[in-house]
Amino acid sequence: xxxxTQTPKFRVLKTGQSMTLLCAQDMNHxxxxxxxxxxxxxxxxxxxSVGEGTTAKGEVPDGYNxxxxxxxxxxxxxxxxxxxxxxxxxxxxxxxxxxxxxxxGPGTRxxxx
Amino acid sequence: DAKTTQPPSMDCAEGxxxxxxxxxxxISGNEYVYWYRxxxxxxxxxxxxxxxxxxTNEMASLIITEDRKSSTxxxxxxxxxxxxxxxCIVRGNxxxxGAGTRxxxxP
Numbered sequence: 297x298x299x300x301t302q303t304p305k306f307r308v309l310k311t312g313q314s315m316t317l318l319c320a321q322d323m324n325h326x327x328x329x330x331x332x333x334x335x336x337x338x339x340x341x342x343x344x345s346v347g348e349g350t351t352a353k354g355e356v357p358d359g360y361n362x363x364x365x366x367x368x369x370x371x372x373x374x375x376x377x378x379x380x381x382x383x384x385x386x387x388x389x390x391x392x393x394x395x396x397x398x399x400x401g402p403g404t405r406x407x408x409x
Numbered sequence: 410d411a412k413t414t415q416p417p418s419m420d421c422a423e424g425x426x427x428x429x430x431x432x433x434x435x436i437s438g439n440e441y442v443y444w445y446r447x448x449x450x451x452x453x454x455x456x457x458x459x460x461x462x463x464x465t466n467e468m469a470s471l472i473i474t475e476d477r478k479s480s481t482x483x484x485x486x487x488x489x490x491x492x493x494x495x496x497c498i499v500r501g502n503x504x505x506x507g508a509g510t511r512x513x514x515x516p
Contacts, residue, residue: 300452329504338496338506339453354503386452394441394500395460400452 298322300401302387308407309377317372317404319387327390328370329354329398330362332383339386345370346393377408412436412499418511421491427484429510431497434478440501442473444482446493447509453496456482487514 303318319328326347331339341354345364359381361373370389374381384405388398414432421427433442441460445453457464457471459480464471470483484491496509 331506336508338508341503341505344503355505384450388452394439394502397443397455397458398453398504399455402452403450405450 300387300389300399302385302401302404304404305402306405308409309374310409311378313377314373314375315377315406316374317385317387317406319370319372319389319401320368321370321389321399322368323389323391323399324367325389325391325399326367327392327396327398328364329388329390330360330370330372331386331388332356332381333386333403334383342372342385377406379408382406382408412440412505413497413507415495415497415507415510417508418513420513420515421484421487423489423514423516424486427482427487427491427512427514429482429484429495429497429512430479431481432479433497433499436477436499437501440499442471442477442480443498443500443504444469444471445496445498445506446491447496448490448493453506456495458500487512489514489516 329344330342343362348367387401390396390398443458444456447453473480494509
């Protein structure tokens with residue numbers, strides 16, 4: 297039981313490049329989330345999904361897109377990376393909504409030059 | 410904006426209880442109080458959560474006031490490994506993290 301895994305762990309991009317971050321969970325959770333964490337700050341929600349085929353915007357969605365084609369995977373895309381998107385990205389999943397805890401992945405450290 | 414207010418930092422002696430306060434005066438009736446912690450740059454770790462009643466698990470206790478406007482996380486016997494940033498979160502449809510409390514456990 298691996299829990300929540302994230303790929304890749306580290307990535308360096310040049311401004312304007314695109315990339316996709318992959319999140320996978322093996323707990324059969326319905327809900328999945330993408331957060332970003334900037335230095336010295338708490339996590340901020342980018343997008344989330346309440347089930348396969350669904351996505352919704354969070355607190356800071358601009359510049360990102362997501363897809364949930366399979367229940368166990370949640371992809372975060374950056375179409376044209378900007379230096380302001382340099383951050384640590386965390387994925388999380390939960391069985392359902394507010395009554396259940398979220399389980400977090402180890403994070404992806406992204407640097408945009 | 411985060412719906413909670415926490416002190417930015419606290420110290421605790423090893424072996425003593427750590428009591429971390431949190432104010433959430435605008436909490437709604439169907440919102441839960443969650444506590445997570447983050448050690449270094451790892452992913453946040455779930456500690457405990459509650460709605461109205463006090464809760465206890467193997468890691469900690471959560472005391473929620475009767476009016477639900479504040480709560481306290483209690484680590485009964487703090488160890489050096491409990492040094493971390495602790496986040497108090499009011500969870501409704503989303504979960505917004507504030508800056509948290511940096512707890513330092515000292516020998």
